[in-house]
Amino acid sequence: MKRRIGVLCSGGDAPGMNACVRAVVRAGASEGWEVLGIRRGYAGLLDGDAEVLNNRAVGGILRHGGTILMTARSKEFETPEGQAKAVSRLKELGVEGLVVLGGDGSARGALALKQRGVPVVVVPVTIDNDLAATEMCIGVDTALNTIIEAVDKIKDTAAALRRAFVVEVMGRRCGYLALMAAIASGAEMVILPEIPLEPGRVLSELEEARKRDKPHFIVIVAEGAKPTAEEVCREINNQAAGEDEFQARVTVLGHVQRGGTPSAFDRLLASQMGAEAVKLLASGQHGRMVVLRRGQVTHCPLEDALRAEPPRWAELYSLAEVLAQ
Amino acid sequence: MKRRIGVLCSGGDAPGMNACVRAVVRAGASEGWEVLGIRRGYAGLLDGDAEVLNNRAVGGILRHGGTILMTARSKEFETPEGQAKAVSRLKELGVEGLVVLGGDGSARGALALKQRGVPVVVVPVTIDNDLAATEMCIGVDTALNTIIEAVDKIKDTAAALRRAFVVEVMGRRCGYLALMAAIASGAEMVILPEIPLEPGRVLSELEEARKRDKPHFIVIVAEGAKPTAEEVCREINNQAAGEDEFQARVTVLGHVQRGGTPSAFDRLLASQMGAEAVKLLASGQHGRMVVLRRGQVTHCPLEDALRAEPPRWAELYSLAEVLAQ
Amino acid sequence: MKRRIGVLCSGGDAPGMNACVRAVVRAGASEGWEVLGIRRGYAGLLDGDAEVLNNRAVGGILRHGGTILMTARSKEFETPEGQAKAVSRLKELGVEGLVVLGGDGSARGALALKQRGVPVVVVPVTIDNDLAATEMCIGVDTALNTIIEAVDKIKDTAAALRRAFVVEVMGRRCGYLALMAAIASGAEMVILPEIPLEPGRVLSELEEARKRDKPHFIVIVAEGAKPTAEEVCREINNQAAGEDEFQARVTVLGHVQRGGTPSAFDRLLASQMGAEAVKLLASGQHGRMVVLRRGQVTHCPLEDALRAEPPRWAELYSLAEVLAQ
Amino acid sequence: MKRRIGVLCSGGDAPGMNACVRAVVRAGASEGWEVLGIRRGYAGLLDGDAEVLNNRAVGGILRHGGTILMTARSKEFETPEGQAKAVSRLKELGVEGLVVLGGDGSARGALALKQRGVPVVVVPVTIDNDLAATEMCIGVDTALNTIIEAVDKIKDTAAALRRAFVVEVMGRRCGYLALMAAIASGAEMVILPEIPLEPGRVLSELEEARKRDKPHFIVIVAEGAKPTAEEVCREINNQAAGEDEFQARVTVLGHVQRGGTPSAFDRLLASQMGAEAVKLLASGQHGRMVVLRRGQVTHCPLEDALRAEPPRWAELYSLAEVLAQ
Numbered sequence A, B, C, D: 001m002k003r004r005i006g007v008l009c010s011g012g013d014a015p016g017m018n019a020c021v022r023a024v025v026r027a028g029a030s031e032g033w034e035v036l037g038i039r040r041g042y043a044g045l046l047d048g049d050a051e052v053l054n055n056r057a058v059g060g061i062l063r064h065g066g067t068i069l070m071t072a073r074s075k076e077f078e079t080p081e082g083q084a085k086a087v088s089r090l091k092e093l094g095v096e097g098l099v100v101l102g103g104d105g106s107a108r109g110a111l112a113l114k115q116r117g118v119p120v121v122v123v124p125v126t127i128d129n130d131l132a133a134t135e136m137c138i139g140v141d142t143a144l145n146t147i148i149e150a151v152d153k154i155k156d157t158a159a160a161l162r163r164a165f166v167v168e169v170m171g172r173r174c175g176y177l178a179l180m181a182a183i184a185s186g187a188e189m190v191i192l193p194e195i196p197l198e199p200g201r202v203l204s205e206l207e208e209a210r211k212r213d214k215p216h217f218i219v220i221v222a223e224g225a226k227p228t229a230e231e232v233c234r235e236i237n238n239q240a241a242g243e244d245e246f247q248a249r250v251t252v253l254g255h256v257q258r259g260g261t262p263s264a265f266d267r268l269l270a271s272q273m274g275a276e277a278v279k280l281l282a283s284g285q286h287g288r289m290v291v292l293r294r295g296q297v298t299h300c301p302l303e304d305a306l307r308a309e310p311p312r313w314a315e316l317y318s319l320a321e322v323l324a325q
Helices: A017-030 A041-047 A080-092 A104-115 A140-161 A176-185 A201-211 A229-240 A254-258 A264-282 A302-307 A314-323 B017-030 B041-047 B080-092 B104-115 B140-161 B176-185 B201-211 B229-240 B254-258 B264-282 B302-307 B314-323 C017-030 C041-047 C080-092 C104-115 C140-161 C176-185 C201-211 C229-240 C254-258 C264-282 C302-307 C314-323 D017-030 D041-047 D080-092 D104-115 D140-161 D176-185 D201-211 D229-239 D254-258 D264-282 D302-307 D314-323
Strands: A004-009 A034-038 A050-053 A098-102 A120-124 A164-169 A189-191 A217-222 A248-252 A288-293 A296-301 B004-009 B034-038 B050-053 B098-102 B120-124 B164-169 B189-191 B217-222 B248-252 B288-293 B296-301 C004-009 C034-038 C050-053 C098-102 C120-124 C164-169 C189-191 C217-222 C248-252 C288-293 C296-301 D004-009 D034-038 D050-053 D098-102 D120-124 D164-169 D189-191 D217-222 D248-252 D288-293 D296-301
Touching (some): A004 A041, A017 A034, A017 D314, A098 A104, A104 A120, A120 A264, A140 A176, A140 A254, A140 A264, A140 B254, A140 D264, A164 A229, A176 A217, A176 D264, A217 A229, A248 B248, A254 B140, A264 A296, A296 A302, A314 D017, B004 B017, B017 B264, B017 C314, B034 B041, B098 B264, B104 B120, B120 B264, B140 B164, B140 B176, B140 B217, B140 B254, B140 B264, B164 B176, B164 B229, B176 B217, B176 B314, B176 C264, B217 B229, B264 C140, B264 C176, B264 C314, B296 B302, B314 C264, C017 C264, C034 C041, C041 C080, C098 C264, C120 C302, C140 C176, C164 C176, C164 C229, C176 C189, C201 C217, C201 C229, C229 C248, C248 D254, C288 C302, D004 D017, D080 D104, D098 D264, D140 D164, D140 D217, D140 D254, D140 D264, D164 D176, D176 D189, D201 D217, D264 D296
Parallel strands (some): A164 A217, A164 A248, A189 A217, B120 B288, B164 B217, B164 B248, B189 B217, C098 C120, C164 C217, C189 C217, D120 D288, D164 D217, D189 D217
Antiparallel strands (some): A034 A050, B288 B296
């Protein structure tokens, strides 16, 4: 009988998830295995909601956003009872190894399974890029491209009207998306959760931008930052009262950042990481997270991955300031 | 001495504005005229903020969003004194005919100038498509494409998580963008300013969608509609409390709808309308708005354009319902 | 028993075909009918290759290029025997009305079926826009957008290197795509099958462009035109020999023009035309082609549609020349 | 007096070149320097065609393809006399350090200047990714995204008609673009200059794809590979004669791969590499190439960069095969 592994998506979806599912299925098939697609994450696992995926079943999904396996959050799985039930389900389903696609919370769930003896490998998929163990998570590059396309559009209007725009981007407590989006879109200012902002800084930067004769004033604000996008906008408008120039508007990019056809980078990363996950299961190296380190796809123990120190971005933050002049 | 005409952009910007400025300049040049670009709309006209645009000055702008002339709103121009001053300025600048690019408010300004004897032609440019005299305004098609790209992305996440998404689109008091976006993106429901919604309809539609086994529930809400996007979202979440499926999120697309490189349709419409405006000035038919009627670029008196009855969309609304099944 | 209609795609595919299939299925369902999807065009019809499509079966296809029904060409169907067999097959399959999506050749096939008593309605789908009976075919707007995106990119390189680029676009014997692409992309010159070019014109235009200090020289050539793209390129390079500036390169856009997610315009047109086709069958008005006339979706007898005089484009050709200055 | 450095673009253009020029100018300004933009590469340098670029002069160019400095090839510069003249020109222009943006040939030119005592730093910009010293050149990521968008579109048609498509991509003698494009687009086969193909392999792969019930057969061929795209197409069509399925078509993507707004990745890489080049000049570390190594922006001596061994791609080639099943 064929060896059987499982694959599931957990937490939020991100572009490249399908590309990664496809890679797990086809790399699994090339090992001679059967790959079981478990639907709706840990919730679906508890329900035994699964079907075997052959190579044809994942044909054409490489370029689609979202995930054919669907994803969900599960309260039950957070309990010891739920986790024990999940282990039983995996046995009933004949799953000898599990690949989990997702972010921080999904990885913690996988760690719980590891501690109960399940051979598990995690692939980091989240646009927030908040798993410090890996330089890039699958989905981040596409989200960045979506953000800069939006900011490029907003700049058209900003320059036509000489306006300020405050753009809130995703990232939870991590400023990566905001910082990279600021550099890549040429924003005048960026506000991150990791780097506190002196009071009055927004208005002094605005004043500087005016003096330098900038045609617009774009501020990228990470969703977890203080002040928030809303507060930054209010501060500008209170000061600009009575004047026409550099009145501010807020744009919250929201869930458009999570969808869309994955970029080339994300398709490549997802393909390589999915194949790497299978290779780890094949060689008995489980309980690990696949990561991008020094530009190479490699892996590390799940426990280490979840303890990794988030970077401080000081150097890139300075670069953003220099290039915004 | 060469005859001289002026061109200005007023109100909000929209994709295709630059393409239209280019068409006015080059069609003007082919008449042997000099074209004066007036910056910052009526405000800039009052300031005499203008420069001659030759054919090279508008090279390469066809594909850029925003407007090289910039746009602005002017309180002063709304007064009789302001309008009289504008007429004087035009004389000082030697402008014998004026092309105004913009929406409803811009057209009213142009009418005021007409009534003071200025030979003026209006080209309808606004993503709101709220000028009933024309089937399409410049910018609408690009905005629609921006909206459906965003909704396509949101659908990826919605389907992956079995969520409801409420997407607010622009249009002021006009439901055109929302209705067309709903049909073109395959939304499950659309809420327009022009068509009142019976109470309870959102939840009954959601229930229907569930029964039909729809993977998501997308509601497009025009910014001028009641209930608002925020209210629709709250209504769904109040009812869905405790359940995981079809929890709702709001996305306000905002100013990204106003920017971006213009679509082929908008570049063509802008090119044809800009050239038509020049032809009208050349043949002495001023005081008119260039319009798209029965699929053809033509024109009508400004007064009629501003009195046109908005359509009721009943037939397309029914089509949206049929296709959402 | 439910009334049953059939739908098939024939000839080349085009963006919006799926959107139209979806509209036929859902509009059919709202009439209480069953809709049979016939695969691989007339070839599949002869093989009886078909399955019932319910509303869920067409879920999510609105935004996909290509066609879920596939398309094909059939030599057998061009013979009287083949056509007689097709009529028998339709009877066996219980099909009481047929919607055919395609271009010129597909419409001729449908006419043959009409003459054998089959209630048939044609929806014009082809990027070539060579059916003169309709102002626009489904797919044309998307193809145009694909072309102008490509030309925008080519212009970047052309301007950086001061090069000439000769871009061949599709359209068979019809110059619509080429002409509209030239206006919408701001090409310096366009060559159409319908408008003969005096000898020496390419080089004189190039010389003019140089004198006007144009940063590039872009020529759009329709695939059916004389001289061909290859010949235009050779002519330029023979003359430019030894010089660095305005050396020419050819780009043949090819099949990328036929694919991609349909634009908003094409999704709307496909949705309306598909629904109109069903309405015609429901009211017994068959043997007709759905067309866009004076900006409205309407219909005309198939025979008339196939005899319509192609337009001469003289006015738009002049506009292209004026705007290229 | 301010210290003055120069920046020029040489060879072919690539997306991100402008972003890099902007980074050089603004990072230079933050060092207190004046940055001279030299137009048309080494050819323009010989002519002394240059102007000072301040921070405003590079405003808004971050997102534009091509290069505001233009680029060119120069025969004269390839001679010792030309190089000596270039050194004199740099002295006349007061340039104390030079940043060269370009590929292989541009770097060789820079090396010649280095050998004549000019403090020079090269930033690798070329979509071919054929500089083995760096993991990525600026422009490659955008080109890859352009290619996969095109292949996604071609797949629509290929699947609708069950066709084979042979797609030629750029890369000169380097297979990077082709290989990555094949993985990222899910092509059935890829042909590289670096990896010889056994005779008969194309047809056996096609046969395999048919048996696996693949809806299409996409072959990506690098421009420097044998067999060429044309030959692959002919081979398939000779064998498929008389059959309808899997007839082949060629698409040569051509210069569209070189243009377009740069991706987020390329804007970030260009920003970081431009700033690094300035830092190297500031710290007296010249005669070097800025490179991406192990995922980090760093640098190496120009001589080493030009001697680096090209990678063999064996592992990624195997991955492409596994994922194409």
